[in-house]
Amino acid sequence: MSDWKLIYTDLKKEQEGLRESLCALGNGYFATRGAAEESEADGVHYPGTYLAGGYNRLKSELAGKTIENEDLVNWPNWLPLSFRLENDKNWFRLETKQVLSYRQELDLSEGLFRREMHVRDEKNRETRILSTRMVSMDNPHLAAIRWEFEPVNWSGTVMIRSAIDGSVKNEGVKRYQALNSQHLKIIEQGETDDVIYLLVQSNQSRIYMAQAARCQVFFKNKSVATKRESLQEEGKISERLSFHVSQGKTVKIEKIVVLSTSKDRATSDPLDNALEVLCDEPDFSTLQARHSRAWKRLWKQFGISLKSRGNSQFLLRLHIFHILQTSSVHTIGRDVGIPARGWHGEAYRGHIFWDELFIFPLLNYRLPDLTRSLLLYRYYRLRAAKKLAAKEGFAGVMFPWQSGSSGREESQVMHLNPRSGKWVPDNTYLQRHVNLAIAYNIWQYYEVTGDMNFMKYYGVEMLLEIARFFAGITTWSESKQRYEIRKVVGPDEFHTAYPESNEPGIDNNAYTNVVTSWLFSHALKAFDIIDTSRQETLKQKLQVDDREFRKWEEISKKLFVPFMEEGIIAQFEGYEQLREFDWEGYRKRYPDIKRLDRILDAEGDSVNDYKAAKQADVLMLFYLFSSEELVDLFQNMEYEFNPEWIPENIKYYVSRTSDGSTLSRVVRSWVEARSDRECAWSCFREAVVSDFEDIQGGTTPEGIHLGSMAGTVDIIQRCFTGLEVRDNILWINPCFPNEISSFSMQINYRGTWLFLDFSGTQCRIELKDETDSPIKIKFRDQFFEISGKTTKVVS
Incomplete structure (x- = not known):
């Protein structure tokens, strides 16, 4: 690899799925995995194209039950491009040829995927192909492939096959393969004016997608005459182009593709639109130039x-x-969220979880309009969240743990344990803390952007409704003389019930209770900052009054937080009664114990019985809040909390965590940053390679881990720089590991671009824009204001 390119110079079947995920191309509207153009789903390769928000529900018979799942649909494969030489029967597949050289390259700077192949066939004919692929960041509906095709030591006739394949299914995740996977219905296919097209519809959500493709051949920028024929198979339309090539002379084969759907704005008929757009598009080089310029603009904002x-x-x-x-500029204004695994594969069915908590900080400081759009995805599902809450007997809104198209709860009822081969109940839907993450994201967005318009018309309403829900699920305990939150699941995810209990959920998860206290105070704070007229409108609309507000204040001060030994926060009530786990013994018995829950279940045991976590839970408090904020939070709840207890809490829970989630190392690096920089760097390095090296052993081929990816960037952006916004002040308190010598980036703070350059003990702060009012900054213990196009160096 270089600073901008991911390069492979060999072929490894066992790595193909990983490379397809890492080399996927997308633009915030759709994404296509980095599968070879000549490949098909065969257990080694898995071509996949996924539309942002392109879901479909199907029912399946499983373990004697009928269950319904909503999946991210694998839409028609637009990639197919292959060739065969005269007198050959078989189409080109790299695996069937003698490979003289191979190189695969993902160019991050320009958003291009290239494959260079030099092959020899059984007749000793050598051919070189340079394939270049893009999914346009300029026009979100466009994709293109260019083959530079050179017959090295032969001349003759070559036949190119280009196709659009709608016969695909959702088969990218092995543990889902017992479920119904046929999501597409073929509506129309054909060819017109040297263009092939396919129109499909998802069979439940009734989303139409049209794909149209034009394939042309050029020699020295002049069109080559070809003999062209089309071929229709069920669900697949293809065309064959035959032409003569000469030894040593390179021809270019260009395939331009347009995708259009019924979800698009300003579109009446997706097929008509696709055909019309394709007719207007120029050659590959022009499209590439526009695409590269679009990426250049993005890297100017996001570059580090x-x-x-x-x-x-x-x-x-x-x-x-x-x-x-x-998620890009093309996502803004579309009714889509940001999925935990990207639009890169079918893991988690493309659902939206709480990973926004780790993703939004990067977007807040660089493309805040995108964060706003993604928050509105939640706002537009308030009605569904209200129905979920009402179904459980509560007021307010209860956003689901897994969200998809409509905002209903999409969490699976059962999941397959690959170790035991058994389907077991899934109670992770009880992670009510996803609602707290949404509330926290709203407030963080406002702090960074100062977007009062959003808070006035959307943010405050969501905060009030979430607060109302949490007020509803709290109960008063006479014995404790405090409020409790019972029957939930915390971020840990392993502990979904008490030992020997038939009822799901645990009581008084410390993380949930503390952040709930924060929620009440900030919901009221948000209400206070909007104008009186809007306050009255919301009171009338939501039927909320001052008496309810006073109740929230009371609960926020009296929520129960369980503690164990001196200063150690209990993950939940009763945690101290669980058994210690034999970590050393299990590490000797198993090469990988990250998914300890599956191992113990296959052994007839349960992780619920042990002090063993999948990922950070209590430590999430130290991830979200500074020590000063935590002291204030606990003080408000009438608990003593000493910042000196934080290292002991970290030590206690780190030793009892399996790191079964890629997010766990992100959180650990963050919380160790101030007390153990060497450990923080080590955890950061583990987190930053987690997808690149697929350290979880087979999960990345099913889709990248977006929360972890964003989280690693945010460790550099906010954690090591000490960047945060509090009380309308931009705080900077750098504490870099010794392994980092310098770091620089641009951020957008409340509409103003700032350039921050950290080197040694110094920081250079440069305002790139004029400002209406001075920006308040606190660098370590120094407070100052800057305005105009100013540069200030501090240390």
């Missing part, structure tokens, strides 16, 4: 410069690249 040991600079760019391919 890091000098450190190892290859962190490249890996952070790779992570930013995949974030922008999932």
